[in-house]
Amino acid sequence: MPSVVFTGNLKRHIECPTEQVTAKTVRDSLFKVFENNKKLKDYVLDDQDRLRQHVLVLVDGIAINDRVTLSDPVCADSEVYVLQALSGG
Protein backbone atom coordinates (compact mmCIF):
# COMPACT_ATOMS: atom_id res chain seq x y z
CA MET A 1 0.00 0.00 0.00
CA PRO A 2 1.31 3.48 -0.76
CA SER A 3 2.25 5.53 2.26
CA VAL A 4 1.53 9.24 2.64
CA VAL A 5 4.09 11.19 4.66
CA PHE A 6 3.78 14.81 5.78
CA THR A 7 6.58 17.25 6.53
CA GLY A 8 7.38 17.93 10.14
CA ASN A 9 6.68 21.61 9.53
CA LEU A 10 3.04 20.78 8.93
CA LYS A 11 2.86 18.68 12.09
CA ARG A 12 3.55 21.87 14.00
CA HIS A 13 0.13 23.17 12.99
CA ILE A 14 -2.05 20.09 12.64
CA GLU A 15 -1.91 16.38 13.40
CA CYS A 16 -0.86 14.46 10.30
CA PRO A 17 0.73 11.07 10.97
CA THR A 18 2.04 8.89 8.15
CA GLU A 19 -0.76 6.75 6.73
CA GLN A 20 -0.98 3.68 4.50
CA VAL A 21 -3.74 3.97 1.92
CA THR A 22 -5.21 2.04 -0.98
CA ALA A 23 -4.86 4.30 -4.00
CA LYS A 24 -3.69 4.50 -7.60
CA THR A 25 -3.16 8.25 -7.97
CA VAL A 26 -1.84 11.09 -5.86
CA ARG A 27 -5.35 12.49 -5.64
CA ASP A 28 -6.75 9.21 -4.33
CA SER A 29 -3.91 8.89 -1.86
CA LEU A 30 -4.39 12.35 -0.40
CA PHE A 31 -8.19 12.21 -0.28
CA LYS A 32 -8.06 8.87 1.53
CA VAL A 33 -6.09 10.63 4.25
CA PHE A 34 -8.38 13.67 4.19
CA GLU A 35 -11.49 11.52 4.71
CA ASN A 36 -10.67 11.36 8.38
CA ASN A 37 -8.88 14.69 8.63
CA LYS A 38 -10.83 17.34 6.75
CA LYS A 39 -8.88 20.31 8.11
CA LEU A 40 -5.62 18.79 6.84
CA LYS A 41 -6.94 19.08 3.28
CA ASP A 42 -7.10 22.86 3.60
CA TYR A 43 -3.41 22.98 4.53
CA VAL A 44 -2.38 21.04 1.41
CA LEU A 45 -4.96 22.00 -1.23
CA ASP A 46 -6.53 25.36 -2.08
CA ASP A 47 -10.26 26.19 -2.33
CA GLN A 48 -10.42 24.53 -5.76
CA ASP A 49 -8.62 21.37 -4.58
CA ARG A 50 -5.47 22.33 -6.46
CA LEU A 51 -2.13 21.79 -4.77
CA ARG A 52 -1.25 24.98 -2.88
CA GLN A 53 1.27 27.11 -4.73
CA HIS A 54 4.00 26.63 -2.14
CA VAL A 55 3.42 22.98 -1.35
CA LEU A 56 5.31 20.19 -3.07
CA VAL A 57 4.32 16.56 -3.45
CA LEU A 58 6.98 13.99 -4.31
CA VAL A 59 6.19 10.44 -5.38
CA ASP A 60 9.19 8.26 -4.68
CA GLY A 61 11.37 11.33 -4.65
CA ILE A 62 10.11 12.93 -7.86
CA ALA A 63 7.89 16.03 -7.92
CA ILE A 64 4.45 15.40 -9.40
CA ASN A 65 3.55 16.87 -12.79
CA ASP A 66 -0.16 17.48 -12.31
CA ARG A 67 -0.63 20.01 -9.53
CA VAL A 68 -4.22 20.77 -10.60
CA THR A 69 -6.02 17.42 -10.69
CA LEU A 70 -3.27 15.37 -8.98
CA SER A 71 -3.51 12.57 -11.51
CA ASP A 72 0.07 11.31 -11.17
CA PRO A 73 0.06 7.53 -10.59
CA VAL A 74 1.32 5.83 -7.45
CA CYS A 75 2.49 2.22 -7.07
CA ALA A 76 1.69 -0.23 -4.34
CA ASP A 77 4.94 0.51 -2.53
CA SER A 78 5.17 4.25 -3.36
CA GLU A 79 5.91 6.93 -0.84
CA VAL A 80 3.88 10.12 -1.35
CA TYR A 81 5.74 12.86 0.47
CA VAL A 82 4.07 16.24 1.16
CA LEU A 83 6.38 19.13 1.98
CA GLN A 84 6.52 22.89 1.77
CA ALA A 85 8.57 24.82 -0.72
CA LEU A 86 11.38 26.60 1.11
CA SER A 87 11.35 30.33 1.59
CA GLY A 88 12.88 32.96 3.83
CA GLY A 89 11.59 34.27 7.12
Next chain:
Amino acid sequence: MNTEALIATRKGLFKLDKHSKLELIAFEGVPVSMILASRHYDTWYAALDHGHFGVKLHRSDDAGESWKEVSAPAYPKAEEGASLELIWSLQYASDGNPLSLWAGTIPGGLFYSADGGENWSLNESLWSLKREQKWFGGGYDNPGIHSICVDPDNNNYLTLGISVAGVYVSTDGGDNWQNKSSGMRAEYMPPDKQFDSVGQDPHKLMVAPSDGNRLWAQHHNGIFISSDGSGSWSEVKDVKPSVFGFALAVHPHNADTAWFVPAVKDECRVPVDGKMVVTRTRDGGLTFETLDSGLPQNSYDLVYRHGLDIDHSGEKLIMGSTTGNAWLSRDQGDNWLLLSNYLPPVYAVKFL
Protein backbone atom coordinates in the same frame (compact mmCIF):
# COMPACT_ATOMS: atom_id res chain seq x y z
CA MET B 1 -9.18 40.34 32.51
CA ASN B 2 -6.27 42.68 32.17
CA THR B 3 -5.95 42.91 28.41
CA GLU B 4 -5.86 46.48 27.17
CA ALA B 5 -5.19 45.80 23.49
CA LEU B 6 -4.11 43.13 21.04
CA ILE B 7 -1.34 43.44 18.46
CA ALA B 8 -1.35 41.15 15.43
CA THR B 9 2.09 40.79 13.88
CA ARG B 10 3.97 38.89 11.25
CA LYS B 11 5.21 36.47 13.91
CA GLY B 12 2.39 36.06 16.38
CA LEU B 13 -0.32 37.66 18.48
CA PHE B 14 0.67 39.93 21.37
CA LYS B 15 -1.29 41.28 24.30
CA LEU B 16 -0.82 44.68 25.90
CA ASP B 17 -1.90 44.57 29.53
CA LYS B 18 -3.17 47.40 31.73
CA HIS B 19 0.39 48.01 32.97
CA SER B 20 1.64 48.59 29.41
CA LYS B 21 3.44 45.25 29.37
CA LEU B 22 3.60 43.30 26.12
CA GLU B 23 3.40 39.53 25.94
CA LEU B 24 3.12 37.01 23.12
CA ILE B 25 -0.08 35.06 23.74
CA ALA B 26 -0.54 32.85 20.68
CA PHE B 27 0.65 31.74 17.22
CA GLU B 28 4.38 32.21 17.73
CA GLY B 29 6.14 32.53 14.39
CA VAL B 30 2.91 32.64 12.37
CA PRO B 31 1.66 35.75 10.52
CA VAL B 32 -1.58 37.03 12.10
CA SER B 33 -3.23 39.13 9.41
CA MET B 34 -6.25 40.30 11.38
CA ILE B 35 -7.71 40.20 14.87
CA LEU B 36 -11.28 40.77 16.01
CA ALA B 37 -11.96 41.27 19.71
CA SER B 38 -14.29 43.31 21.88
CA ARG B 39 -14.57 44.16 25.56
CA HIS B 40 -18.24 43.14 25.26
CA TYR B 41 -17.49 39.55 24.23
CA ASP B 42 -15.20 36.69 25.19
CA THR B 43 -15.48 35.41 21.61
CA TRP B 44 -12.48 36.66 19.65
CA TYR B 45 -11.05 35.76 16.25
CA ALA B 46 -7.56 35.64 14.76
CA ALA B 47 -6.86 35.22 11.06
CA LEU B 48 -3.59 33.51 10.19
CA ASP B 49 -1.66 33.53 6.94
CA HIS B 50 0.49 30.42 6.96
CA GLY B 51 1.92 31.19 3.55
CA HIS B 52 2.73 27.66 2.38
CA PHE B 53 -0.27 26.11 4.03
CA GLY B 54 -2.89 28.77 3.40
CA VAL B 55 -5.13 31.06 5.40
CA LYS B 56 -6.68 29.83 8.65
CA LEU B 57 -9.11 31.23 11.17
CA HIS B 58 -8.93 30.61 14.90
CA ARG B 59 -11.55 31.47 17.52
CA SER B 60 -11.20 31.98 21.23
CA ASP B 61 -14.26 31.54 23.44
CA ASP B 62 -12.46 32.68 26.59
CA ALA B 63 -11.07 36.11 25.72
CA GLY B 64 -7.78 34.86 24.33
CA GLU B 65 -6.90 32.26 26.97
CA SER B 66 -7.18 29.43 24.44
CA TRP B 67 -7.75 29.22 20.69
CA LYS B 68 -9.12 26.59 18.36
CA GLU B 69 -9.05 26.40 14.60
CA VAL B 70 -12.41 26.89 12.90
CA SER B 71 -13.04 27.02 9.17
CA ALA B 72 -11.62 29.72 6.96
CA PRO B 73 -13.92 31.11 4.29
CA ALA B 74 -13.65 29.14 1.03
CA TYR B 75 -14.57 30.17 -2.49
CA PRO B 76 -17.11 27.97 -4.29
CA LYS B 77 -15.72 25.34 -6.61
CA ALA B 78 -15.83 26.53 -10.21
CA GLU B 79 -13.81 26.34 -13.37
CA GLU B 80 -10.92 28.74 -12.85
CA GLY B 81 -12.45 29.37 -9.42
CA ALA B 82 -10.88 31.66 -6.85
CA SER B 83 -9.03 30.66 -3.72
CA LEU B 84 -8.70 32.55 -0.45
CA GLU B 85 -5.48 34.58 -0.28
CA LEU B 86 -5.92 36.65 2.88
CA ILE B 87 -8.49 37.49 5.55
CA TRP B 88 -8.08 41.26 5.53
CA SER B 89 -11.01 42.31 7.72
CA LEU B 90 -13.28 40.76 10.32
CA GLN B 91 -16.35 42.33 11.94
CA TYR B 92 -19.08 41.25 14.33
CA ALA B 93 -22.24 41.21 12.19
CA SER B 94 -24.98 41.65 14.75
CA ASP B 95 -25.10 43.28 18.15
CA GLY B 96 -25.25 40.81 20.99
CA ASN B 97 -24.21 37.79 18.94
CA PRO B 98 -20.44 37.39 18.59
CA LEU B 99 -20.87 34.23 16.51
CA SER B 100 -22.39 36.25 13.67
CA LEU B 101 -19.45 37.37 11.60
CA TRP B 102 -18.36 39.14 8.39
CA ALA B 103 -14.99 38.47 6.77
CA GLY B 104 -13.49 40.61 4.00
CA THR B 105 -10.88 38.88 1.91
CA ILE B 106 -8.37 39.06 -0.87
CA PRO B 107 -9.25 38.29 -3.74
CA GLY B 108 -12.30 40.47 -3.06
CA GLY B 109 -15.00 38.24 -1.60
CA LEU B 110 -17.16 39.10 1.40
CA PHE B 111 -18.16 36.10 3.52
CA TYR B 112 -20.74 35.63 6.26
CA SER B 113 -20.78 33.08 9.07
CA ALA B 114 -23.69 32.61 11.46
CA ASP B 115 -21.86 30.11 13.67
CA GLY B 116 -18.55 31.63 14.70
CA GLY B 117 -16.60 30.58 11.65
CA GLU B 118 -17.65 26.93 11.46
CA ASN B 119 -19.44 27.51 8.13
CA TRP B 120 -19.23 30.36 5.64
CA SER B 121 -21.14 31.65 2.65
CA LEU B 122 -19.79 33.94 -0.06
CA ASN B 123 -21.83 37.09 -0.68
CA GLU B 124 -22.63 36.33 -4.29
CA SER B 125 -24.19 39.68 -5.21
CA LEU B 126 -21.02 41.59 -4.31
CA TRP B 127 -18.81 38.93 -5.90
CA SER B 128 -20.70 39.32 -9.18
CA LEU B 129 -20.08 43.09 -9.05
CA LYS B 130 -16.37 42.42 -8.65
CA ARG B 131 -16.38 40.56 -11.95
CA GLU B 132 -18.68 42.96 -13.81
CA GLN B 133 -16.87 46.08 -12.66
CA LYS B 134 -13.36 44.70 -13.06
CA TRP B 135 -12.04 45.55 -9.61
CA PHE B 136 -8.25 45.35 -9.42
CA GLY B 137 -5.50 44.90 -6.88
CA GLY B 138 -3.71 47.70 -5.06
CA GLY B 139 -0.51 46.60 -3.35
CA TYR B 140 -1.66 42.99 -3.69
CA ASP B 141 -2.23 41.08 -6.92
CA ASN B 142 -5.98 40.99 -6.40
CA PRO B 143 -8.61 43.30 -4.92
CA GLY B 144 -9.50 43.06 -1.26
CA ILE B 145 -12.03 44.16 1.35
CA HIS B 146 -10.22 45.83 4.22
CA SER B 147 -12.95 47.85 5.95
CA ILE B 148 -16.33 46.55 7.12
CA CYS B 149 -18.60 48.98 8.99
CA VAL B 150 -21.83 47.67 10.53
CA ASP B 151 -24.34 50.35 11.56
CA PRO B 152 -24.86 49.86 15.31
CA ASP B 153 -28.52 50.93 15.05
CA ASN B 154 -29.33 48.90 11.95
CA ASN B 155 -27.08 45.89 11.45
CA ASN B 156 -28.40 45.45 7.90
CA TYR B 157 -26.74 48.73 6.90
CA LEU B 158 -23.24 47.81 5.79
CA THR B 159 -20.44 49.97 4.42
CA LEU B 160 -17.29 48.48 2.90
CA GLY B 161 -13.95 49.86 1.83
CA ILE B 162 -12.44 47.94 -1.08
CA SER B 163 -9.01 48.29 -2.69
CA VAL B 164 -9.35 48.82 -5.56
CA ALA B 165 -13.03 49.42 -6.20
CA GLY B 166 -14.23 52.08 -3.76
CA VAL B 167 -16.91 52.42 -1.11
CA TYR B 168 -19.85 49.99 -1.22
CA VAL B 169 -23.08 50.20 0.76
CA SER B 170 -25.84 47.69 1.36
CA THR B 171 -29.02 48.66 3.19
CA ASP B 172 -30.48 45.15 3.20
CA GLY B 173 -27.90 43.02 4.96
CA GLY B 174 -25.83 42.37 1.85
CA ASP B 175 -28.47 41.36 -0.70
CA ASN B 176 -27.84 44.42 -2.85
CA TRP B 177 -24.83 46.74 -3.11
CA GLN B 178 -24.17 50.21 -4.48
CA ASN B 179 -20.86 51.91 -5.13
CA LYS B 180 -20.91 55.14 -3.10
CA SER B 181 -17.63 56.80 -4.05
CA SER B 182 -18.96 59.90 -5.78
CA GLY B 183 -16.52 62.77 -5.31
CA MET B 184 -13.47 60.61 -4.69
CA ARG B 185 -10.52 61.26 -6.99
CA ALA B 186 -8.05 58.64 -8.17
CA GLU B 187 -4.86 60.46 -9.10
CA TYR B 188 -3.31 57.27 -10.48
CA MET B 189 -5.99 56.85 -13.20
CA PRO B 190 -5.99 58.48 -16.66
CA PRO B 191 -7.39 62.04 -16.47
CA ASP B 192 -10.84 61.16 -17.82
CA LYS B 193 -11.21 58.29 -15.36
CA GLN B 194 -10.07 59.95 -12.15
CA PHE B 195 -13.56 60.61 -10.81
CA ASP B 196 -15.06 57.25 -11.81
CA SER B 197 -16.70 55.68 -8.79
CA VAL B 198 -15.23 52.27 -9.50
CA GLY B 199 -11.45 52.46 -9.43
CA GLN B 200 -11.15 54.41 -6.18
CA ASP B 201 -8.70 53.12 -3.61
CA PRO B 202 -9.75 53.90 -0.07
CA HIS B 203 -6.93 52.51 2.08
CA LYS B 204 -9.10 52.63 5.20
CA LEU B 205 -12.71 53.60 5.65
CA MET B 206 -14.62 54.39 8.83
CA VAL B 207 -18.16 55.43 9.60
CA ALA B 208 -18.02 57.71 12.64
CA PRO B 209 -19.44 55.73 15.57
CA SER B 210 -21.31 58.80 16.84
CA ASP B 211 -22.78 59.92 13.50
CA GLY B 212 -23.72 57.48 10.76
CA ASN B 213 -23.75 60.26 8.18
CA ARG B 214 -20.10 61.12 8.75
CA LEU B 215 -17.56 58.94 7.00
CA TRP B 216 -13.80 59.32 6.77
CA ALA B 217 -11.48 57.70 4.25
CA GLN B 218 -7.72 57.62 4.04
CA HIS B 219 -7.50 57.14 0.28
CA HIS B 220 -4.50 56.22 -1.85
CA ASN B 221 -3.91 59.83 -2.85
CA GLY B 222 -5.65 61.82 -0.18
CA ILE B 223 -8.10 62.17 2.66
CA PHE B 224 -11.83 62.25 1.90
CA ILE B 225 -14.83 63.05 4.08
CA SER B 226 -18.56 62.53 3.63
CA SER B 227 -21.27 64.22 5.67
CA ASP B 228 -24.25 62.64 3.98
CA GLY B 229 -23.78 58.95 4.60
CA SER B 230 -21.40 58.42 1.66
CA GLY B 231 -23.79 60.07 -0.81
CA SER B 232 -20.95 62.41 -1.76
CA TRP B 233 -17.31 62.81 -0.78
CA SER B 234 -15.11 65.89 -0.46
CA GLU B 235 -11.34 65.90 -0.66
CA VAL B 236 -9.47 67.30 2.33
CA LYS B 237 -6.48 69.09 0.84
CA ASP B 238 -3.27 70.72 2.01
CA VAL B 239 -2.69 68.55 5.04
CA LYS B 240 0.90 68.81 6.26
CA PRO B 241 3.20 66.98 6.03
CA SER B 242 1.34 64.71 3.57
CA VAL B 243 -2.09 63.37 2.65
CA PHE B 244 -0.73 59.91 1.80
CA GLY B 245 -1.07 57.13 4.32
CA PHE B 246 -2.98 54.04 5.30
CA ALA B 247 -4.23 54.30 8.87
CA LEU B 248 -7.22 56.20 10.21
CA ALA B 249 -8.91 56.50 13.61
CA VAL B 250 -12.14 58.35 14.37
CA HIS B 251 -13.18 59.55 17.81
CA PRO B 252 -15.99 57.36 19.15
CA HIS B 253 -18.06 60.31 20.42
CA ASN B 254 -17.01 63.18 18.13
CA ALA B 255 -17.33 62.63 14.40
CA ASP B 256 -15.23 65.72 13.59
CA THR B 257 -12.14 64.35 15.32
CA ALA B 258 -9.90 61.94 13.43
CA TRP B 259 -6.27 60.84 13.28
CA PHE B 260 -4.01 59.90 10.36
CA VAL B 261 -0.42 58.65 10.01
CA PRO B 262 1.17 60.24 6.94
CA ALA B 263 3.99 58.97 4.74
CA VAL B 264 5.71 60.60 1.76
CA LYS B 265 3.67 59.00 -1.01
CA ASP B 266 2.81 55.72 -2.67
CA GLU B 267 6.21 55.04 -4.23
CA CYS B 268 8.10 56.16 -1.09
CA ARG B 269 6.40 54.74 1.97
CA VAL B 270 8.44 56.38 4.71
CA PRO B 271 7.76 59.33 7.04
CA VAL B 272 8.25 62.76 5.47
CA ASP B 273 11.86 63.88 6.18
CA GLY B 274 12.19 60.80 8.41
CA LYS B 275 9.97 62.43 11.02
CA MET B 276 7.29 60.08 12.28
CA VAL B 277 4.12 62.06 13.07
CA VAL B 278 0.40 61.63 13.58
CA THR B 279 -2.00 64.26 12.27
CA ARG B 280 -5.21 65.13 14.09
CA THR B 281 -8.21 67.20 13.11
CA ARG B 282 -10.86 68.31 15.58
CA ASP B 283 -12.98 70.29 13.12
CA GLY B 284 -13.96 67.85 10.41
CA GLY B 285 -10.81 68.30 8.36
CA LEU B 286 -10.69 72.11 8.23
CA THR B 287 -7.44 72.22 10.21
CA PHE B 288 -4.89 69.65 11.36
CA GLU B 289 -2.35 69.44 14.15
CA THR B 290 0.93 67.57 13.72
CA LEU B 291 1.73 65.40 16.74
CA ASP B 292 5.24 64.06 17.28
CA SER B 293 5.95 63.97 21.02
CA GLY B 294 7.49 60.60 21.76
CA LEU B 295 7.73 59.54 18.11
CA PRO B 296 11.07 58.95 16.33
CA GLN B 297 12.40 61.75 14.17
CA ASN B 298 14.78 59.61 12.11
CA SER B 299 12.53 56.81 11.06
CA TYR B 300 11.41 54.47 8.30
CA ASP B 301 8.25 53.36 10.09
CA LEU B 302 5.08 52.83 8.11
CA VAL B 303 1.75 52.19 9.83
CA TYR B 304 -0.49 49.84 7.89
CA ARG B 305 -4.23 50.47 7.53
CA HIS B 306 -5.16 48.39 10.57
CA GLY B 307 -2.16 49.56 12.58
CA LEU B 308 -3.91 52.39 14.46
CA ASP B 309 -6.85 52.14 16.86
CA ILE B 310 -8.69 54.28 19.40
CA ASP B 311 -10.28 53.03 22.60
CA HIS B 312 -13.93 53.34 23.61
CA SER B 313 -13.27 56.44 25.71
CA GLY B 314 -11.68 58.32 22.84
CA GLU B 315 -8.63 59.14 24.98
CA LYS B 316 -6.19 56.35 24.14
CA LEU B 317 -4.59 55.50 20.83
CA ILE B 318 -2.38 52.55 19.98
CA MET B 319 -0.17 52.34 16.90
CA GLY B 320 2.22 49.72 15.49
CA SER B 321 4.55 49.95 12.50
CA THR B 322 6.13 47.77 9.87
CA THR B 323 9.47 48.34 11.62
CA GLY B 324 8.11 46.58 14.70
CA ASN B 325 7.70 49.65 16.87
CA ALA B 326 4.54 50.16 18.91
CA TRP B 327 3.30 53.21 20.80
CA LEU B 328 0.48 54.09 23.16
CA SER B 329 -1.00 57.52 23.73
CA ARG B 330 -3.22 58.28 26.71
CA ASP B 331 -4.00 61.85 25.68
CA GLN B 332 -5.44 61.62 22.16
CA GLY B 333 -2.05 61.60 20.50
CA ASP B 334 -0.46 64.60 22.27
CA ASN B 335 2.19 62.30 23.73
CA TRP B 336 3.27 58.81 22.70
CA LEU B 337 4.78 56.15 24.95
CA LEU B 338 7.05 53.65 23.25
CA LEU B 339 5.84 50.12 24.03
CA SER B 340 8.49 48.20 22.11
CA ASN B 341 11.20 48.61 19.48
CA TYR B 342 11.44 44.90 18.91
CA LEU B 343 8.11 43.56 17.75
CA PRO B 344 7.75 41.80 14.40
CA PRO B 345 6.15 43.94 11.68
CA VAL B 346 2.70 44.99 12.95
CA TYR B 347 -0.35 44.19 10.83
CA ALA B 348 -3.21 45.20 13.14
CA VAL B 349 -3.89 46.64 16.58
CA LYS B 350 -7.16 46.43 18.49
CA PHE B 351 -8.26 47.94 21.79
CA LEU B 352 -10.54 45.90 23.99
